[in-house]
Amino acid sequence: MGELKLDTRASIGAVTGPVGLLLGLVAVVISLSGIADASSSQGRKITAGQLAPGAVTAKAIKRGAVGPKALRKSAVNSRALADGAVNKRILAKESVIARALAPDAVSAAAIAPGAVYGGALAAESIHVTPITDRDAVAANPEWTPSNTETALCAPGEALLGTGFMFTESGNHEVGFLRAAPFLAVGGNGVTGEITSNSGGTAKAQIMAICLGD
Numbered sequence: 001m002g003e004l005k006l007d008t009r010a011s012i013g014a015v016t017g018p019v020g021l022l023l024g025l026v027a028v029v030i031s032l033s034g035i036a037d038a039s040s041s042q043g044r045k046i047t048a049g050q051l052a053p054g055a056v057t058a059k060a061i062k063r064g065a066v067g068p069k070a071l072r073k074s075a076v077n078s079r080a081l082a083d084g085a086v087n088k089r090i091l092a093k094e095s096v097i098a099r100a101l102a103p104d105a106v107s108a109a110a111i112a113p114g115a116v117y118g119g120a121l122a123a124e125s126i127h128v129t130p131i132t133d134r135d136a137v138a139a140n141p142e143w144t145p146s147n148t149e150t151a152l153c154a155p156g157e158a159l160l161g162t163g164f165m166f167t168e169s170g171n172h173e174v175g176f177l178r179a180a181p182f183l184a185v186g187g188n189g190v191t192g193e194i195t196s197n198s199g200g201t202a203k204a205q206i207m208a209i210c211l212g213d
């Protein structure tokens with residue numbers, strides 16, 4: 001009987017099969033580890049200390065991304081704002097109202113020169129009253145004063161200033177005697193008076209410049 005011999009050398013397929021399976025398992029573990037790291041980093045809070053100075057700028061923040069609810073109380077104050085950072089171009093209409101201002105927040109030092117004027121507070125108006133030339137004879141030695149006329153602001157309006165003008169100067173022998181403002185319970189206004197040697201041909205006006213309530 002012949003001798004039976006067995007080949008004990010492992011075939012290439014027998015070796016590479018388990019190795020390939022092991023490498024596949026390693027790849028799966030690495031992949032899952034990467035996913036876990038990514039998910040944990042997405043949920044991790046980034047603090048101010050982790051950001052480089054100047055890393056977050058206005059251009060990097062989407063419009064409306066930072067709202068009042070996202071800000072800590074008193075986080076934004078005058079010391080945290082650059083000069084000129086808040087101006088009328090970036091403020092929404094009626095965004096600054098009495099309830100939004102802290103007590104004594106608006107003082108003389110906080111208001112820029114020329115920031116508050118009549119047109120910024122309310123509508124302005126001009127009230128005009130004519131003044132009649134009462135002179136009887138032109139170019140004689142005697143000049144004649146007119147009646148005192150009054151231009152009144154409307155109820156509730158405040159007086160801002162006075163004005164007067166000649167709409168007809170006659171023979172040019174005319175002049176203003178008075179344009180005086182007054183404040184009264186019944187209404188604010190201006191009184192005016194002229195003098196003339198134009199024989200009744202001159203015409204004048206007294207004006208009250210007023211601010212609406």
